[in-house]
Amino acid sequence: MFAPLSPAAQAELLRSIVERSRPEPGKARPVVVFDLDGTIFDNRPRTVAILRSFSATIRGARPELAEQLDSLVPAEVPYLLTDTLARLGITAEYDVKTLRDHWVSCFFSDSWMTHDTALPGAVDFARTCWNRGASIVYLTGRDLPNMALGSFASLRDTGFPVGVPGTALVCKPDPAMPDEHYKRDVCPEMGRVGDVIASFDNEPGNCNAFLEHFPSAASVLLATQHMPGAPALQTGVDIIADFRF
Numbered sequence: 001m002f003a004p005l006s007p008a009a010q011a012e013l014l015r016s017i018v019e020r021s022r023p024e025p026g027k028a029r030p031v032v033v034f035d036l037d038g039t040i041f042d043n044r045p046r047t048v049a050i051l052r053s054f055s056a057t058i059r060g061a062r063p064e065l066a067e068q069l070d071s072l073v074p075a076e077v078p079y080l081l082t083d084t085l086a087r088l089g090i091t092a093e094y095d096v097k098t099l100r101d102h103w104v105s106c107f108f109s110d111s112w113m114t115h116d117t118a119l120p121g122a123v124d125f126a127r128t129c130w131n132r133g134a135s136i137v138y139l140t141g142r143d144l145p146n147m148a149l150g151s152f153a154s155l156r157d158t159g160f161p162v163g164v165p166g167t168a169l170v171c172k173p174d175p176a177m178p179d180e181h182y183k184r185d186v187c188p189e190m191g192r193v194g195d196v197i198a199s200f201d202n203e204p205g206n207c208n209a210f211l212e213h214f215p216s217a218a219s220v221l222l223a224t225q226h227m228p229g230a231p232a233l234q235t236g237v238d239i240i241a242d243f244r245f
């Protein structure tokens with residue numbers, strides 16, 4: 001677990017990024033890059049909604065299992081689904097496989113992202129950077145074929161700047177591509193948009209990649225959740241709890 005900056009130090013860091021969001025004459029436009037899942041969005045409510053949708057279909061035949069699923073709350077959802085199910089006491093192989101198949105078919109599809117909630121301060125921070133003149137890139141491991149439209153709608157409906165000049169939603173072209181390879185490969189491409197001044201991600205490996213490619217930009221880790229077995233965080237990556245500033 002990574003220890004975030006104090007609320008005061010977090011606010012100071014975020015305000016310094018807002019300050020740097022103002023374009024300067026003769027220079028490339030500042031760019032702020034945001035990951036989606038675990039960074040500006042809490043996707044744990046999506047998992048809760050998906051498991052409840054399953055419980056609704058089995059309540060008559062499997063009341064105990066339905067009750068276990070219904071007891072889940074977003075704050076108690078770990079990174080891996082198997083850990084979530086184990087926490088609920090669901091470990092029978094058949095149940096785990098059936099639930100996993102249902103979860104996969106929903107979680108990675110457009111229509112369920114409506115359950116995601118924005119991290120505290122995230123909408124205000126992104127809007128403030130954009131209002132100052134920075135371009136905003138949402139760079140996500142969500143895939144273009146199955147998740148881009150739901151992502152766009154979710155950004156729009158939660159109030160993030162999207163669908164306006166100076167914003168882009170960049171998705172993984174192929175669902176089968178591992179997220180960390182994709183991000184590492186595509187992150188230098190963010191320089192096409194302008195001068196990257198800050199990037200935000202909840203995966204230590206992605207934060208390290210951004211720090212390597214854009215050493216003068218702020219690379220910031222959200223201390224939410226990350227993939228088990230993640231690499232150590234490189235010195236120079238800042239850690240924040242949310243986007244309140």
Ligand SMILES: [Mg+2]
Binds near residue numbers: 035036037202203
């Ligand atoms: Mg993420």
